[in-house]
Amino acid sequence: MGIPTFYRWLLDRYPRSIVYVKEESPKVVNGEEVPIDITGPNPNAIEFDNLYLDLNGIIHPCFHPEDRPPPSSYDEVYKAIFKYIDHIFSLIRPRKLLFIAIDGVAPRAKMNQQRSRRYRTARDAADAAAMAEKSKDEYGTACEKLVPEDKIKKMDSNVITPGTEFMASLSVALQYYIRLRLNTDPGWRGIKVILSDANVPGEGEHKVAAYIRDQRNLPGFDPNTRHCLYGLDADLIMLALATHEIHFSVLREVIVFRGKQNENRDRDGNMKRSAVQNSKIKEAKEEDFDFIKRIRFQxxxxxxxxxxxxxELRIPEASMKTNLERLIDDFVFMCLFVGNDFLPHIPTLEITEGAIDLLIKVYKKEFNKMGGYLTNSCEVDLGRVEHFLQALGSHEAAILRRRLQVKWEKDTLFGKDACETGGDDGMGWMDGPDKPKLVSKDMSQKVLSNAERKEDKARTVEEGWKERYYCEKFDVDTPNDRTKLKDHAVQKYVEGICWFMHYYYQGICSWQWFYPYYYAPFSSDFTNLKNLDISFTMGKPFKPFDQLLGVLPAASAYALPLSYRKLMTDTSSSIIDFYPQDFALDLNGKRFFWQAVCKLPFINESRLLREIESLEHTLTDEERKRNAFSLDSLFFHISHRMAPKVISFYEEKKDSQKLTRAKLKQKINPKLSDGMNGFAYISDKTIQLSEIYSPIDGMETIKDNQTIFVYYKGPPMHPHIPKVPEGTELPKKLISMKDVRQAPPLWHEKRPAYLPSHRPTSNAIAGDRRFYGNNHREVQKVNNWQNRNQPRLYSRQGENTVKKDEILGKRNRKGEKRH
Structure with a gap:
């Protein structure tokens, strides 16, 4: 889930929940490295049953690495992915199941975000090429130092989308890799492997969550199953909480947060994994995969x-006995307002401004008045949500005043260029007249007085700030239009929060629904929610080629069949307006362009599908296969306990005509499958091939194949029970009240501060480098300025010591008024 800086907040507030992974080093015998025996005990003293890989988090750094030369072919990408999986597998050592999940077609609510990212990728590539061309014209060969050629020629990562040739060949490569490991590696011999590739609809992490939900509370399910889910996205942590499984760990690379390079940050605002690596990694050769071994994990x-x-969520003087499981569900729900992949965040809620602390504080304070919990599994109590959002809304004016003050302080003390905003800060709809420019050091006292006056002035612009927001962001002018638009945005946003909870706790309730605006309403505008009609139509997912047309820019049209490309590139196409050559970017208060809102036209689904329908007959057999849906693939070694029953079923049915025309299903016995329920689907293309040829140059053919392959489908969906399963052995308590850090003062309620300390006082989030990176001179300049101009807390006057409260405006002991 797109929750910017959530992991940094988590690390600061709940540090003991994050633990470094212990790794076993390989032994060297007679000068040769001996592979680690992964059949041995896990060095982390935890024996995991199931390992789930959100594989897109591995595909991207292998496809477009920042710390070594880019791959020159897909085969190099596949080999790097194999090494990455090998390394993670050796760290976790699952004993029952490896689940490899790749993003398939996404719900429409997610496609809008995917479209923005892919357009931004294409724009960045075009800008880099233009810069290189300009440099060549001006400086000749010297431009290579400015724009390295390999940065420009690296492959287009937009092909990491369902339906492309790359994703189809990746699936084939992974099927070969899984069979190779099951045949040759003793550590894989006893496990099952599920591959859910890009032809299986759904986002990778949600396929994993659905698998876990569907297995719980069924016959044979072990409530003490130990799960480990790999991935960088913050939504993995939320999904793990939503499962209500106790023995659950999320694995992710160690991230270095501080740094000044824009290009070294990921979509969550954290430093990218590549930026963590040391100088030796940057010197790696194309075929050198040792960089993977040097990555640290948590x-x-x-x-x-x-x-x-x-x-944290204990309610003082609660009017009822509270339930931790319900409180956790409400915590997951509240966090959606600061960021997710489907809805823009509420405009006054930023984690770097203490938004999560504000949400928790308001929730605890209003719990009794609301009448209890905000949610019940996937159900949302809109009456209570309205009360909660109105309470949040009471803080909006103060937050906006604080932002104006902070912005003015930056602009005034160091000039707009020093703030690294790169353009409009998103507060133009709020600002009044022009603000003072950079001031000299000897004017620092004047700055203080101006700051006080500016704070007062911010109060005068408070009236009408909502109107300016809707005029600026939603492009409406008249009061009547603003009211209609605001009401519609509230309706769609409330639909979105209900859709979100259903998605996280029960599964997709609509493939077609999406939020049709770039920005969210203010929390104080959520009124009359009880009377809203909230309903969804399930619909069906886009086909892979439909999604490609919905998310790719025209620059990546080559990834589609020839007849489909013309819809994106031909000026006579009836949907050419879906593929603008240029588009607006709104920083919306952010610092870097990669954080900006991409103002792309929303795809009209009916128009798109109508044009596609007339082209499907032009597809080749291979293209039809890429454009079709599939089931998960299940692999296991012939020595597995499941093998005899599957083989006997195949032998019984192999002469049947039904087997050649369709897949026949067999119910899986959980006693033989280590507690896994569901169905095995068998066809004439499954079971056991004698030889498996390598689809990758330089890799061996698997002879005398000992693995079995069938298709897999989970058990029928049943209501998720959001509580700890009976029979769960609870771990020993590790946290006591002394481990819980006191919540910092609310960001917008603190007294005026100057630049380095205007953010929450958090070691993980704040810090002077927030604005200056490694420019220590600028930091020192601000610190010196503070030391000269901030009131001293204690001042000697003869024999008397003047206290802080006396200095800050009260009378001193001599009865004189202090100023």
Whole structure:
């Protein structure tokens, strides 16, 4: 889930839930490195049952690395992915299941975000090429130092989208890799492997969550199953909490947060993994995969995070006995307002401004008045949500005043260029007249007085700030139009929060629904929610080629069949307006362009599908296969306990005509499958091939193949039970009240501060480098300025010591008024 800086907040507030992964070093015998025996005990003293890989988090750094030369072919990408999986597998050592999940077609609500990212990627590539061309014209060969050629020629990562040739060949490569490991590696011999590739609809992490939900509370399910889910996205932590599984860990690379390079940040605002690596990694050769071994990893232990939340979410003087599981569900729900992949965040809620602390504080304060919990599994109590959002709305004016003050302080003390905003800061709709420019050092006292006057002036512009916001961001002018638009945006946003909870706790309730605006309403505008009619139509997912047309820019049209490309590139196309050559970017208060809102036209689904329908007959057999949906693939070694029953079923049915025309299903016995329920689907193309040829140059052919392959489908969907399963052995408590850090003062309620300390006082989030990176001279300049001009807390006057409250405006002991 797109929750910017959430992991940094988590690290600061709940540090003991995050633990470094212990790694076993390979032994060297007679000068040769001996592979690690992954059949041995896990060095982390945790024996995991199931490992789930959100593989898109591995595909991207292998496809377009920042720390080594880019791959020159897909085969190099596949080999790097194999090495990455090998390394993670050796760290976790699952004993029952490896689940490899790749993003398939996404719900429409997610496609809008995917479209923005892919257009931004194409724009960045075009800008780099233009810069290189300009440099060549002006400086000749010297431009290579400015824009390295390999940065420009690296492959287009937009092909990491369902339906492309790359994703189809990746699936084939992974099927070969899984069989190779099951045949040759003893550590894989006893496990099952599920591959959910790009032809299986759904986002990778949600396929994993659906698998876990569907297995719980069924015959044979082990409530003490130990899960480990790999991935960088913050939504993995939320999904893990939403499962209500106790023995759950999220695995992610160690991230270095501080740094000044724009290009070294990921979509969450954290430093990218590539920026963590040392100089030796940057010198790696194309075929050198040792960089993977040098990556450090961390666990987020969900059972410890739950302990922290148990203390954090305790309601003082609650009118009812509270339930931790319900409180955790409400925490997941509240966090959607600061960021997710489907809705823009509420405009006054930023984690770097203490938004999560504000949400928790308001929730605890209003819990009794609301009448209890905001949610019940996937159900949302809109009456209580309205009360909660109105309470949040009471803080909006103060937050906006604080932002104006902070912005003015930056602009005044160091000039707009020093703030690294790169353009409009998103507060233009709020600002009044022009603000003072950079002032000299000897004017610091004048700055103080101006700051006080500016704070007062911010109060005078308070009236009408909502109107200016809707005029600026939603492009409406008249009061009547603003009211209609605001009401519609509230309706769609409330639909969105209900859709979100259903998606996280029960599964997709509509493939077609999406939020049709770039920005969110203010929390104080959420009124009369009880009377809203909230309903969804399930619909069906886009086909892969439909999604490609919905998310790719025209620059990546080559990834589609020839007849489809013309819809994106031909000026006579009836939907050419979906593919603008240029588009607006709104920084919306952010610092970097990669954080900006991409103002792209929303795809009209009916128009798009109508044009596609007339082209499907032009597809080749190979293209039809890429454009079709599939089931998950299940692999296991012939020595697995499941093998005899599957083989006997195949032998019984192999002469049947039905087997050649369709897949026949067999119910999986959970006693033989280590507690896994569902169905195995068998066709004439499944079971056991004698030889498996390598689809990758330089890799061996698998002879005398000992693996079995069938298709897999989970058990029928049943209501998710959002509580800890009976029979769960609770781990020993590790957190006590002394481990819980006191919540910092609310950001917008603190007294005026100057630049380095205007953010929350958090070691993980704040810090002087927030604005200056490694420019220590600028930091020192601000610190010196503060030391000269801020009031001293204690001042000697003869024998008397003047206290802080006396200095800040009250009378001193001599009865004189202090100013």
């Amino acid at each position: 666990f987020v232990h969900i059972w410890i995070l739950r302990e922290y939340l148990d203390f």
